[in-house]
Amino acid sequence: MLELVIAAICVVESGNSPYAIGDAGKAHGIVQIRQEVIDDVNRYYGTAFKLADAYQPETAKKICVHYLLMWCGHYSTPEEYARTWNGGPRWKAKPPAVKRRTLAYWKKVQKIMGEI
Numbered sequence: 001m002l003e004l005v006i007a008a009i010c011v012v013e014s015g016n017s018p019y020a021i022g023d024a025g026k027a028h029g030i031v032q033i034r035q036e037v038i039d040d041v042n043r044y045y046g047t048a049f050k051l052a053d054a055y056q057p058e059t060a061k062k063i064c065v066h067y068l069l070m071w072c073g074h075y076s077t078p079e080e081y082a083r084t085w086n087g088g089p090r091w092k093a094k095p096p097a098v099k100r101r102t103l104a105y106w107k108k109v110q111k112i113m114g115e116i
Contacts, residue, residue, distance in 0.1 A: 004116060005109065008082075008110075009109060012112060013031050033051070033063055079106050079110070082102075082109040087099075087102035
């Protein structure tokens with residue numbers, strides 16, 4: 001199920017473009033990885049990913065998997081994975097505007113999942 005969520009995230013985040021750059025140059029690649037994500041994954045897993053890896057689709061997806069499993073675990077729902085990717089690991093504790101944004105993001109991911 002996580003692979004399907006990530007496939008949909010690729011479409012929502014970048015239109016499936018491995019070369020996408022967004023959010024004023026802070027988000028990179030097919031899943032729009034930020035440096036903070038790389039730092040979290042490297043610290044937790046002892047890996048040595050670099051921001052340049054965001055432009056390699058399979059590596060970027062692997063980083064995304066690591067990040068989501070780190071924060072959500074293996075038994076989360078697709079909604080939890082999507083909203084965590086969009087709003088960060090503590091999105092539930094953030095202001096209502098963030099919760100609304102992550103819900104809208106989840107609805108986009110959910111729609112794409114139904115089309116894949």
